Amino acid sequence: MSGERKKGMALLRRFGSARILVIGDVMLDRFVWGKVSRISPEAPVPVVQFVREEYRPGGAGNVVQNIIALGGRAIVCGVVGRDTAGRRVVAELKRMGADVSGIVTGARATTAKTRIIAHQQQVVRLDQEELGFDPKLDRRICEFARRLGPQVDAVVVSDYGKGVVSPRLLAEMAAQQEEKRGRRPYYLIDPKQNNFLSYRKATLIKPNQQEAALASGIEIADENSLRAAGARLLDQWQAEAVLITRGEQGMSLFSRGGDMAEFPAVAREVYDVTGAGDTVVAVCALALAAGATLEETAWLANHGAGVVVGKVGTATLTREELLTALDSGMGHPGGSRRRN
Numbered sequence: 001m002s003g004e005r006k007k008g009m010a011l012l013r014r015f016g017s018a019r020i021l022v023i024g025d026v027m028l029d030r031f032v033w034g035k036v037s038r039i040s041p042e043a044p045v046p047v048v049q050f051v052r053e054e055y056r057p058g059g060a061g062n063v064v065q066n067i068i069a070l071g072g073r074a075i076v077c078g079v080v081g082r083d084t085a086g087r088r089v090v091a092e093l094k095r096m097g098a099d100v101s102g103i104v105t106g107a108r109a110t111t112a113k114t115r116i117i118a119h120q121q122q123v124v125r126l127d128q129e130e131l132g133f134d135p136k137l138d139r140r141i142c143e144f145a146r147r148l149g150p151q152v153d154a155v156v157v158s159d160y161g162k163g164v165v166s167p168r169l170l171a172e173m174a175a176q177q178e179e180k181r182g183r184r185p186y187y188l189i190d191p192k193q194n195n196f197l198s199y200r201k202a203t204l205i206k207p208n209q210q211e212a213a214l215a216s217g218i219e220i221a222d223e224n225s226l227r228a229a230g231a232r233l234l235d236q237w238q239a240e241a242v243l244i245t246r247g248e249q250g251m252s253l254f255s256r257g258g259d260m261a262e263f264p265a266v267a268r269e270v271y272d273v274t275g276a277g278d279t280v281v282a283v284c285a286l287a288l289a290a291g292a293t294l295e296e297t298a299w300l301a302n303h304g305a306g307v308v309v310g311k312v313g314t315a316t317l318t319r320e321e322l323l324t325a326l327d328s329g330m331g332h333p334g335g336s337r338r339r340n
Contacts, residue, residue, distance in 0.1 A: 008300065008326040012319050014290035015071040020282075021148050021185075022067070023141065024060030024158030024165055026078035026103065027111040028089040031056070036118040048118050057089050057096075058113055059278075060158035062316070063190075064098050066282035069316040072289075075152065077102030077144050078164050079137055085110035085128075102144045106137050111162055133163035142172045149176050153289035154186040154203075156281055161192040170198040177201040186288040190281045191215070203288065204241045204297070205233070206281050212244045230254035241294050245280060245305070253298040263298055266306035266325065279308045279317050300326075 034048035057065055060078050067074040076098050080086030082105055089110065093100050111129040115122050141164060149155055157173065159165040177187050178201060186203040196215040199205060213220045216229040216236070226244070233242045234254055241255040250265040283304040287297040303325040304317045 007296070008323060011287055011290045011292050011296065011300065012071070012322065015286045015319065018067075018072040018154065018286050018289035019075070019152045020067050020072055020285050020289065021075045021077065021102075021145070021152045021155045022060050022063050022158060023077040023102070023145055023155065023169070024063070024190075025111065025160035025162035026061045026076065026080055026089060026093075026164075027058035027113060027160070027162075028085040029056045029058035029062070030054075030112060030114040032114060032116045034116065034118050036123070046118065046123060048116055048123055055088055055092060057092050059111065059160045059162070060156075060164075061089055061093060062278040063156055063158045063282050064093060065096060065316045066279050067286060068096050068098060069318050070282065070286055070322070071319050072282075072286045073097075073099075075099040075102055075148060077141060077148070079104055079106050079108070079133075079141070081106060081108050081110040081130075083110055085112045102141075102148065104137055104140050106134055108132065108134070111160075129162065131163065133166070138166050138168055141166075142169050145169060145172055146176070149173070149185060150180070152185050154184070154188060154285040156285050157187075157189045157202075158278070158281065159190060159192040159195055161194045165192070165195060167195065167198040170195060170200065174201040177203075184289075186285065188281055188285050188288070190277055199237045199239075202237065202239045204243055204284055204294070205237055205239050206243045206245065206277065206284065207233070208277065209244055209246045209249075212242070226252060227254075227260055230260060243280075243284070243298055243301070245277065251280075251298055251302050251305075253294060255294050258294075261295055261298065263302040266303055276305050276308050279304050283317070283322070 032053045033051045036046040038047050040047050064074040064076045108130045114126040116124050189199055189202045189205045191207050212229050216232040218229040220226050220229050244252045248265050251263045253261040280301045283301040284297050287300050304322055307317055307321050307325050
């Protein structure tokens, strides 16, 4: 058995004791699977013959799915509407074993995304959503976060820019981090542009390369600009670590007082990147809760991402799949290190 697999197994065994609070934009993902054999005579678009459909929790709900599939326990806090989509996503979360006590119902329609897929490729995506947010719901979200935050091993803020993650909520979470004793709960953020100026005091923030460039104001074109962007974000967000996901170039980890660590991509084939960021932040939360170092956390998350981009649709990752990926032997827990 490889040393990487032994280390991974030891961490994954501890995933089962981790209790994670996920706060963010809960959505419903609908997948319509079909076949294409001709082009429409009405317009130059494919005609998709319906085969089947399925529904899954999306957005912050997909982070929850990944946590549970990896053996952890998840509490979800978010907002759904008084509609069929809202009832369906809550039912799906309950079915998989999530604690939905933090979900509140509002007048706004539940965000829903419909993806039409044919021959393993997305043909089109249809989004249904309403922007705007009731301040009363914001208070309820903040109150739940204030009460539950100190009781869990890690808190994940999954920000999709739909309104649940407000500056008020982020200020509340930052205050909790300043007041806490010891290292727990770990605090992780999957960021969105609307709130770049409000993130603060997180254990780890996970932007993709485009988001990192926008947030830092530095165009990332080479290694020097990447290092500069990572260093600026550490200071700007007052974070312990920033993990920049870079697609086919893998991931780059920046931590206070440390070197930049690079983790080359391990995906053999890329079919669909939908939900890959959700998987990364879920693995990171569980790994930190299990006692992993920042480098071990990024290493596990990188292998997890390599699995899910090989699937079509909003994919989840299991412990068995992650262990199999670690058997590839690509990379090591410390990554490749370069001096800043």
